[in-house]
Amino acid sequence: MTTPAIPEGVKRCSTRQFTLWLAVVGAVLLWGVYAMFLIWYKGLNQTGMNDAYGFALWIWADLAVIALGGGAFFSGFLTYIIGKKELKSIINYAVIIGFICYSSALLILALDIGQPLRGWFIFWHANVHSMLTEVAFCLSCYFAVLTIEFIPLVLENPKLDRIPFLHHLSHNMHEVMAVFAATGVFLSFFHQGSLGGVAGVLYGRPFAFREGLLIWPWTFFLFTWSAAAVGPCFTMLVTWLTEKITQKKLVRPEAFELLAKISGWMLLTYMIAKIADTWYWAAVTAPARGFSLMEFYSNNPIYGIWILIAELVICGIVPALILITPKWRENKNLLVTAAILAVLGVCINRWVMVLQVMAAPLLPFQDWYMYMPTWQEVATTILPVAYGAILISLAYRYLPVFPHEKELNPGQ
């Protein structure tokens, strides 16, 4: 069916079906919103966090979601700055996914602080030496950039496009998009890095601490790199999932091919750097503080050595090799497997850099610290997923997200 709100020439499901879908996802969203208000009203005692776990599930979710949202800045970089025309097919979607990731991250941050009404102190009373300040600034600025990148697409909705001012605004924003994209890349580079810096600068936490370059620990660069490598994988994965659900071809194969290739090489180089970093940390940084590598992993099934192997080999080297090998990445199943592994890998990395940092004992007489999230934490962490699904559904339905959809689905 076609109403004026739906982009021209594409087919969408019935309103009833769409409403039903929204109701289902909306229920999950409401559950999350309820938990969110509980947390704001009653405070952080509603979570499973404690004094050992000052950072927990939420910070992991933040870090992971931002890494995965890295697809937006990296695709933007490739599209607008390097000029990879193939990616025009997917760039809108990458921006939407990025927008969802970043808005979720900001929402979770607003939940995660003990005094949300004073949250603006981080801007007003900024301590420029704190990695978290850098994160907050770049995150919110970059979110502004993402919004700017998203606006023209929203304005292309047939109904909005009819308003002359909005029509022109959309057009003019497109014109200068490269400038915004470049700013976005600059901001992204720093905040992805700062997120890495958040753990890396903790010189009181030998598990997290990394030496580095000037004021930046190696994790600063590793985080940016890994986000650039894995962000596109996540974009591909969500696109693939959308194609499966809508049962349509949405993106030109060249876009997949190119993103996969670039991701593969980024991931491989990242893994080499990451392994070098891990080796230096295990062989030099930690022992200088009296720790041997196995002290960080043994003695605990949850944070065992498997986690390192999973991160570096199974979810690192393996997907990288799949993605750089043309024959393998042409196989859609292998490509998707590699993307899933890569996404898991970066999630494990962020998990380790948040949760295991908190868990590992520092004094010899201490034990591993354990933590179990409450349902409120889980609900608020799932909330962004529901919110993302809704936003994607709305965008897909009402906005011309995929410029080549008509051409790729001639029959419909």
Next chain:
Amino acid sequence: MSTQSDNQTAAAGNRSSGWVVFVFFMIGLVASIISGWVAFPELLYSTKQQPIDFNHQVHLEQMGGQCNSCHFFREDGSFSGSPTLEECKSCHMYPMTGNENEQKFIDEYVNQDKEVPWLIYAEQPPCVFFSHAAHVKGADMQCATCHGDIGHSTSLREYQENRITGYSRDIWGKSMLRLGEPDHGGRHQKMNDCAECHLKETGSKGDCFQCHK
């Protein structure tokens, strides 16, 4: 495409012209600015009267012209602040003058053994550590420098309380946020005001713990 154009043409006929839109914009702008600068401060603060109208000048004359006759330092270095009922009673056990405020004080507080709930203009929040000793003894400052020439006032002015924070209007600084409240001859007492003076006088805004507890 043609349908769309037609719609637009039709709409244009019913549309208000640009200058009308602009006038409405200006109305919104001016109205909000006026209400923001004039009505908002009126709403934000509640006005309270002191329990008793106190004449500083008369007391100052009677007590030898020294603030510290009533507002003194204790032996341990702490500052006594407003006199307690006990201290007032040392003179005002019974009426000394025919003043109605004095009579009120004796009837309502002395006879009922109740402390006077003075509203302190310069009362800082509980997170603030303010050392009178450091300023008055250490830096040799005059009371009036910060508090104004309150010693020669004959009447207590009204006390304005912020409805949201519950604190006196006097201590919330001279910046825009202070909303044009006159300074009563003393200094403003928000953190930035303290810092400004400290920077000028000591070369440093000071460390956090210097003024916070």
Next chain:
Amino acid sequence: MFPFSFEWVWDISHLVFMGGLWYALSIIGAGMTYCVIKSLIDTAADEPGEGGHGHH
């Protein structure tokens, strides 16, 4: 964040960090201002044409 906020110090760290921030913010701000003004002008230019503007 601003030179008049309490924590501000005129040192290298603040200049570099805040410089970067204000640089990014001004690009974003200037870019958006440009877009809005240009769109307003474009819209005004369209008015006499009564919707005769082109659409791509």
Next chain:
Amino acid sequence: MKIDRRCFLSLVIGGAVGTTLTPVPWKLTDDIAIWTQNWSWTPEPEDGPSKFVKSVCTQCSGGCGIIARTIGNRAIKIEGQPDHPVNNGSLCPKAISATQHLYGPSRIQGPMKRAGERGQGKWEKISWDEAISTVTEKLAELRTRGKPHSVACISDTDRNSVAYLLDRFLRAYGSPNFIRTPSSADAQELALYLSFGRQGTIGYDFKQSDFILSFGCALMDGCDAAGQMMSAFGDMDKKTRLVQIEARLSDTAAKASQWVAAKPGTETDLALGLGHVMVRDGLYDKAFIDSHGFAFEDREDEAGNAYPGYRSLVRDYSPEKVAKTTGLPEKTIESLARAFARARRPVAVTGFSNPAAASVNQALAVFALNALAGNFQKPGGVFVIDEPDYLSWTEMKIDKTASAGNQQARIDGAGTKRFAHTRYLPNRLPEAINSSQGDSPVQALLVAGGNPLYTLADPQSAKKAFEKIPFIVSFSTFMDETAEQADLLLPHPHFLECYQDVPTPAGMAKTVISLARPVVKPVYDTRHTGDVIIETAKNLGGFIENAFPWKNHEDFLKKTLSDQWETLEKQGYWTDDSSRDNSLEKLFRTSSQRFEFLPRAGFETQGSENPKSKVQTVSLPGDVNELPLVLVPYSTIRISGGAVANTPFMTKTVDANVIAQQDVFVEINPETASEYGLSQGDKATLKTPAGNAKVRVNLFEGIMPGLVAMPAGLGRTGFSDYIAGKGVNVYGLIAPAADPASGLNAAWGARAAIGKA
């Protein structure tokens, strides 16, 4: 002019732009942040002039000097009084956190009478006049019925002005039943009486001693001498040796130079074993024994009966034999004895431990070691402090009813032929009531100080006995376990609100009288127990009224303290070194005028022919196969095992492997735990002949295999939600066992079994 949606939109946009140019958003943002900084429900403590008031803590009998800091009429903080002779500024956590009890929810806020069933927790507020007249009427009625002796009074002390007033009141009224709650001082005081012939306390000169041999004393684990002892330990030269004999690595043991882990209940054997080595090797003060010792050698009495002496007694305690009993290597026993004997100023200490384990024999055996070392009335040694006599009394006349009542036998059996020298036997009171036919022998009970329903051994049967008493009055400051079961509550002020004299605490090597003073005005509608007694006496009239010529307690204190009052008011304490100057010639008031190694009073009156039977350890009831382990209570200074519960602050300091939520952890050696398939944190059921308890397991290498140790002071029902409902009362799991020599409760533990729950 056409007004449409666009105009409205412009208006809104104009308004929004305009608003950003006003203070509204910025000021609101700032003020809301400031609001979060001053939430009205986060208290803002009021400031004012600060004062420091010297007083003394009366929460246990330790008598530590304190300084209370006040702001206006608020008590803010308790700190140690640095010049106080008892504690030199050292305080335990309970004293430091006393303000929590002062203002806490445990307080009884005014006189009340029971409204529902006993123990239901329903109370009705009444006036003090009504409260006191209720007591007067009840007492008058019992007297009219000729049963004044059915009134009993329980107190936690028999040595301060309130105790004296109570005792005087009972005697004027006609009852001999003044009972002191059990304490670690009981056995020591009795042993002191038997071997020295004096009523008083033993003092140890810890500070000057160079070798302290402690027989399981909880010196730094929360005994009543903690302030005193920790101050001494703090000043102690690192060369001073402290040896702790205990089966569990307590805090005292952890701080000791040497931890000697003897089996629990074998301390007496070890003391005699050490005596054996000293006597065998001639390592004792022959001069002292020659001139002041009695029954060191075998002897005969006037009638020609032969009695063995100490030398013969210890002959049976060879290191080899004692090693077996105590589980210690022979070498340890030999070297310990020699080290003790060779020290310049050694002192052997007993008594400050589990109040239930009152072994007079252990005290005698330890005194004997001190006698062998010849360290009486010497720096670094043992001093005898006489019962206080600072309160000067007027004689009183009593009527016939009173004298008839006073001649009745005590209900607890103390002072009877069987327990001739024991003054109070509180642990026998429940049994006396429960076993009586018909009416309870106690018709009215006044509980003034102490919390018998918590501190007595076997609190279950004590509670049953209380149910049979028709009229119970509690003078408690707090809603404690005893007050919960009372009919009438006449709350005594908190010690920071009133005057109270504090006699020399146990362990002090000189006389120190302190005065607790009102630090703040009373917070609640309370009245000093002394005042209530005086007023009740006046209400009863006649001879009783005449016996109490004072206006109130304060008046009584001022008049009876006479000379010392001023000193006490000024410096908070008053000392007297005269007991220190007691020469050995004047020290002993036994019939032999000597130190009696094997006291005549103890043995001859009981006609025992075989003194060896006196030194047998109390054996624990229960089948060894069924109950293979032994449960021992332990003290920790962070949990109060006494009448007054610990404060919330103290509970807060307790580790998560001692209390977690509602559960108490028992300590078990990992080796023992593995035998029963228990691992760290497991929930388990602990079984003893007295009952079962749900506990959790804490593995601890520092406890002897085969033992289960549980902290004392938990399982309360009274006080407040902050204190009650955590863990179990260990004394409820240990059935009392009478010390054959004294009748005091000597159950140092209980047979136990543990299994996974």
Next chain:
Amino acid sequence: MAQQPQHTKTKRYGMVIDLDKCTGCGACMVACYAENNVPFRQDDSDKMRSLNWIRVMKVDNGKAFPDTEVCYIPMPCMQCDGQHMQGHSPCVSVCPAVATDYDYPTGIVSQIYTRCFGCRYCMAACPYHARKFNWWDPKWPADMEKYLNPDVSARMRGVVEKCSFCYHRYQKARDKAYVEGRDELHEDEYQTACTQACPTNAITFGDLYNPEHAVHSLSRSKNAFRLLERLNTNPKVYYLSSKSWVRRVADNYLEGENPEQVAKARKAAATH
């Protein structure tokens, strides 16, 4: 916050705790609660959510009965001077809103509750777990608000708090000095609540820079060490113990390393 050039480090307050004397009684904890208005809860047994500015840790030598030894280690905030001794303590450098700061005149790490918005980054940064979060609104039942100390503000839910070395006592001592016309404080004028409360005098407090203060020489004695010294946090809380096993559990050592040698190497590296 940036190291402000106008500051000169005149004092460096520190603490020396003699572990041989600490009996683990908890008086320091309780005195600290009372002095600093630390709230409590009905069930405070979840130690990972229990507010404590000083905690007493119980450690043992790991040997079986009867060779077991136990040592108590009281742990207040270590008031780290940070790497290179410039006030960049682990927590100060990470706080995004300057709610915690290094007080250059005294060397004490401040915590301003009204500035803190509860991000807990400082807690993640502190290797000693000295920082505690207010998970709940504090509550003082019955009339307990009456015992609160006006010298220390009560904290609201949602902020981090920690030991301040009883900075308010320093302020009060200085006020007294001002009124008496003095510039310098005597050693005994400024003592923390825990130091004062310690019944065995295991804690000594004073200016580590001042040779007349006891801590000056105690912190340099041969039995002195600090916790996790190898992390380069430079704590101002020193410990004394005559037992080598205690020293070993105070820091991390690889197999074959020994505490004395590592300490010697550190000292040598520091002087070069």
